[in-house]
Amino acid sequence: MSEPFIVIIAGGKGERFWPQSRAACPKHLLPVVGDKPLLVQTLDRVKPLAPAKNIFVITSAVQAKAVRAVCKGIPAANVVVEPVGRDTAAAVGLAAALVGARDPKGVFAVLPADHVIHDAKAYQTDLKAAFAAAAADDVMVTIGITPTEPATGFGYIQKGDAWKTFTIDRRRRAVSRVKRFVEKPKQEVAGQYLASGDYLWNAGMFVWSVPVVNAAFAAHAPELDAGLAKIRAALAPARKAPLDATLKRVYPKLPRISVDYALLEKSTNVVVLPSSFDWDDVGAWPAVPKHFTPDAAGNVTRGLAVVEQGSNNLVFADEKSKHLVAVLGADDLIVVHTPDATLVVPKAKAQEIKALLKRVEALRGGAKWL
Amino acid sequence: MSEPFIVIIAGGKGERFWPQSRAACPKHLLPVVGDKPLLVQTLDRVKPLAPAKNIFVITSAVQAKAVRAVCKGIPAANVVVEPVGRDTAAAVGLAAALVGARDPKGVFAVLPADHVIHDAKAYQTDLKAAFAAAAADDVMVTIGITPTEPATGFGYIQKGDAWKTFTIDRRRRAVSRVKRFVEKPKQEVAGQYLASGDYLWNAGMFVWSVPVVNAAFAAHAPELDAGLAKIRAALAPARKAPLDATLKRVYPKLPRISVDYALLEKSTNVVVLPSSFDWDDVGAWPAVPKHFTPDAAGNVTRGLAVVEQGSNNLVFADEKSKHLVAVLGADDLIVVHTPDATLVVPKAKAQEIKALLKRVEALRGGAKWL
Incomplete structure (x- = not known):
C-alpha cells in the first residue's frame, strides 16, 4: 500500500458551545478539552500516520481564516474551503477528488475534527488496521465506537459476520461485515443494542480507497456524482483549473445529503472495525465536566472562577480577561464567560x-454574538 | 426656628450588592434603583428642606473620592470623612459637632443615604413635621416606617401615648411618645407587631437639636462624649484647628456603638413620627426586582440581557461594556455582570x-474585586 491520505472534516455551526463557540469559531477551533483546539489535537493524532502533504482539512468559508491559522503543520493548499455547506456526502466526494488527484488508487480516512480522544496510540x-482493510479489498471501512452507555444521540452500526x-x-484487530445502519434509537432500544454487544456507534470515521468511493457515488448518488465529476476534472493534473472557482460554481447545486444515507446504507461492501480507543464527541456543555478533575463538591472551573456553597457546576471564565466569575449557592449550572458574552x-x-x-439573533446587532 | 440642617450618613461596606458594589463604591453610590446613585437621589430629596450650605455628608475614607464626585450641589467642605468607621453613635456625635459649630441650637436630621423613597413630597x-417637633421641645424625633410586612430584618419602635x-x-402629622425600641424580632413576633398597629420600623432617621444630642451623649455615653468634645473644640470658631487631623487622632479611640444602643434606648424624651412615604432599604439583590417592571415571565433585566425559557430572574449586564448576558432555562436567579466580575x-x-x-478575598490578588 502506498502512503495513505487523511481528510479531516472541520465544520460545525458553533452553536452548542456558545458563547465560546461562534459561527466563525466552532467547537473544533476551541480547546473545549485540553489546551489546544480540538482540530489541532486531531492533527497531532494523525500526523504519525501520513506525511503532512497527504493530510487535508475541509472547512467552511466563515471558518477558513481561523482554520488556516491553526493548521500550521500541513501545506496551505491542503486546507480546502467548501463555499457552502452541502452535508457530508459532498464533503466525502470532495475528499475523494482531492486524494484522487494525487493518487487515483489512494486509500484515505475521513475523520471528524472535533472529537475528544485521549489514547492516541x-x-x-x-x-x-482500517487502512490495511481498505487496501486489502474493495470495502468501505467504518470505525465503530464501542458503546459505553445506551446513548440515544448517535446512529448505531450492527455488526454482521466476521x-x-x-x-x-x-x-490483532478484527473487522466484521456490517449488517445494517440504524438511526438514533429510543432509550429502550438503545439499551437492547448495548446489551447485545452487536452494535457500535457511528462516529463518522471512514476509511476507503478513491475507486471504491467514486464507484459508490456512481452507483448510488448519480446526481452528486455528476457534480463531483466537474471537481475531479478541475483537479486533474492535465487541466489544473482553479479549484476555488469550480467549487463556487458546482457546490451550491450539489444535493444536501449525508454520506450515511447517500452511500453507506445503500452499499453492500461496508465493514466495521470496533474501536479500541476512548472516544467522546463532547456534544455540548454538559459533556465537558467529565474530562476535568472536579473539586470536592463536583465543581469544574477554568480561569478566574469561584464556587461557594454550590455543587456540580461548570464555571468557565475567559482566561485572558481577568474577569472573576463567582457562583454562590447554585448546583448543576453551566456558567461560561467570554469577553463579549x-x-x-x-x-x-x-x-x-x-x-x-x-x-440573541433577534437582538439589535445580534449577529455579532453568533 | 432657624434654617434646619441635614446630615446624610453615607457609609456601608459594599458587600450586599457585590459585584456592583465594592468597598470603595457601596450601595449609596450605585443607581441600584433609578438612574442616579442613591446618595444623589437622597440629596435631591432633601435639597428643598435646607440651604445647600446646611447639608452635610459623612462618609468613609475609602469612599471619600467617589462621594465628593457626586455631591456637586453642596460645599466641598460639607463632605466630612470619618478616618475609621466607629458605628452610628460616633457619626451622630460628629454630625452634632458639625451643626453645632454653625448654630449651637441648630435642629438637624440624620438620614441614611441609601434608601429608596419615591414619594419625595x-x-x-x-x-x-419632624423639624417642627424637634424645635418645639427637647425631644429626639425618630421617623418610624409604617410596616407593610412582618419583616424580621429591622428593629421596631413601639408607639406610646400621643x-x-x-x-x-x-x-396633619401626629407624633407619639416612644414606649420602647425592640431588636429584630422572630417571624411570629413580627407578625404580632404588624397586626397590633403599634409598631414601626426603625430606619435610622432621626431629627433633633444640637443641645438635645449633646445632652444625651453627656448623660448616657460619657466616654464618647469626652472624645466628641475634642472634635467640638476643633470646630469652634475661636480655634479652627484642622478637623481632619483631630478626627484622625480622636476617632480610632471612640467606642464602637450604635446610636440606638448608646442614646435612644436610654433616653426618655424620644418621640416617633410615623412615615407617610413609601420606603425600601433595598437590603440586597432580591429586593431590587420589585422596583422594576418585569417581562411577562417575571424577569427583570438591565443592559444587554436575554432570558429564554426562564422566569423571575434578575439579570443585570454592565450597560457600558456591550457584553451580553444570556440566561437559558433558569428560574429565580440573580445574575449581575460588571466589567471585572x-x-x-x-x-x-x-x-x-x-x-x-x-x-474572593482569599484569591490571589482577591482584594481588587472587593
Missing part, C-alpha cells in the same frame, strides 16, 4: 441553546 | 454573599 493502531483480521503493532444555563436545559440563539 | 412633609400634632403643607446566585441564597466574598 490506540487510535493510530485502529486507523492503521470478515478479516489485521495485526498492527502486534495487536456570558451564558448561564442549568445542565438539564443546555440542549435548548438553539432557542436562546434565536433570541 | 411626603418625605419632605414628614421631615418638616404627644403632639403638627400641620405641614396642610397635612460576574455573580450568579439563586435569589434564596443571596444572603450568603459574605461567605462568597471571603472566598
